[in-house]
Amino acid sequence: xxxxxxxxxxxxxxxxxxxxxxxxxxxxxxxxxxxxxxxxxxxxxxxxxxxxxxxxxxxxxxxxxxxxxxxxxxxxxxxxxxxxxxxxxxxxxxxxxxxxxxxxxxxxxxxxxxxxxxxxxxxxxxxxxxxxxxxxxxxxxxxxxxxxxxxx
Amino acid sequence: xxxxxxxxxxxxxxxxxxxxxxxxxxxxxxxxxxxxxxxxxxxxxxxxxxxxxxxxxxxxxxxxxxxxxxxxxxxxxxxxxxxxxxxxxxxxxxxxxxxxxxxxxxxxxxxxxxxxxxxxxxxxxxxxxxxxxxxxxxxxxxxxxxxxxxxxxxxxxxxxxxxxxxxxxxxxxxxxxxxxxxxxxxxxxxxxxxxxxxxxxxxxxxxxxxxxxxxxxxxxxxxxxxxxxxxxx
Numbered sequence: 368x369x370x371x372x373x374x375x376x377x378x379x380x381x382x383x384x385x386x387x388x389x390x391x392x393x394x395x396x397x398x399x400x401x402x403x404x405x406x407x408x409x410x411x412x413x414x415x416x417x418x419x420x421x422x423x424x425x426x427x428x429x430x431x432x433x434x435x436x437x438x439x440x441x442x443x444x445x446x447x448x449x450x451x452x453x454x455x456x457x458x459x460x461x462x463x464x465x466x467x468x469x470x471x472x473x474x475x476x477x478x479x480x481x482x483x484x485x486x487x488x489x490x491x492x493x494x495x496x497x498x499x500x501x502x503x504x505x506x507x508x509x510x511x512x513x514x515x516x517x518x519x
Numbered sequence: 520x521x522x523x524x525x526x527x528x529x530x531x532x533x534x535x536x537x538x539x540x541x542x543x544x545x546x547x548x549x550x551x552x553x554x555x556x557x558x559x560x561x562x563x564x565x566x567x568x569x570x571x572x573x574x575x576x577x578x579x580x581x582x583x584x585x586x587x588x589x590x591x592x593x594x595x596x597x598x599x600x601x602x603x604x605x606x607x608x609x610x611x612x613x614x615x616x617x618x619x620x621x622x623x624x625x626x627x628x629x630x631x632x633x634x635x636x637x638x639x640x641x642x643x644x645x646x647x648x649x650x651x652x653x654x655x656x657x658x659x660x661x662x663x664x665x666x667x668x669x670x671x672x673x674x675x676x677x678x679x680x681x682x683x684x685x686x687x688x689x690x691x692x693x694x695x696x697x698x699x700x701x702x703x704x705x706x707x708x709x710x711x712x713x714x715x716x717x718x719x720x721x722x723x724x725x726x727x728x729x730x731x732x733x734x735x736x737x738x739x740x741x742x743x744x745x746x747x748x749x750x751x752x
Contacts, residue, residue: 393720414713415713415716418675418676418677418678418717419675419677419678419716419717419720420675485716512715512716512719513712514712514713514716515712
């Protein structure tokens, strides 16, 4: 298990992109928010990835509370992996799942995303800022290109 | 290389097969649909240059399908029918068809009408020059090849369609909605974020400095503009 900057990476086989994909450097990162939102974001990302010949990475930040060691989340890693494999199987495009253990999701995102990443996340559009819209704004501020998929 | 994308809509499998064989042999990319409903669905997901539409079909007929297509798209439509009355021709043209051909028809006549309809399209590959040169960038629409500084650049079909549409309307600001509907289809008018992603990718591939684009320019609050020299090669 790899641990850097207070985060741990799970499921090495799931982390490595399938086949290395040398011809497809572009990556569409789907950021997990809620299960329903992630499904919507995956559908949007699939349409984008198809048109751009890109691959999809489903980034799942899993927060581990301080009483527990970082490498021992309260939800077993196998369970989380299985759950997201089922979610990712909803889209026809090959998706690899990147589960990251962390103390603070915002800190994790700064290191888990390459500069100027293409990120898809989903949430409800509303007059009042939602946690997803605030997250999207923060990612844009960090220089990433964010596609906000409207959750209906 | 494709001379154009054609959707053949006819309930008779023999007609569809013959048209597919004839048109594919002439370099067209052919898709077919059995009914008007199938055609409308196909048009929602794909971009076509021309629709060959049978007038008499089960379900929603050719005339109604033609009206539905025309309400959402500027694709060229040629109606096919066995009837030759003036009333039918007038009705088809009023429904939004660009041309009308009576069965049985000869292949040369059909091909000539297709060429004529494609010539009138603003985005047609047949309408403008086949190749463009922007300093070190060379774009050949016929072969779908883009070469920058002597190296071939790989564009995805969508990226190429976007570039082709912009090349067909050089130096004009094109609104987001029009670009989206022309390249992605009538259902994509408000997905501006999609367009931004594709434009950014295209800039990374064709611009010498993507952060300071010289060709693919943003028109704030409007859309995008392809800045071309006045006399492309």
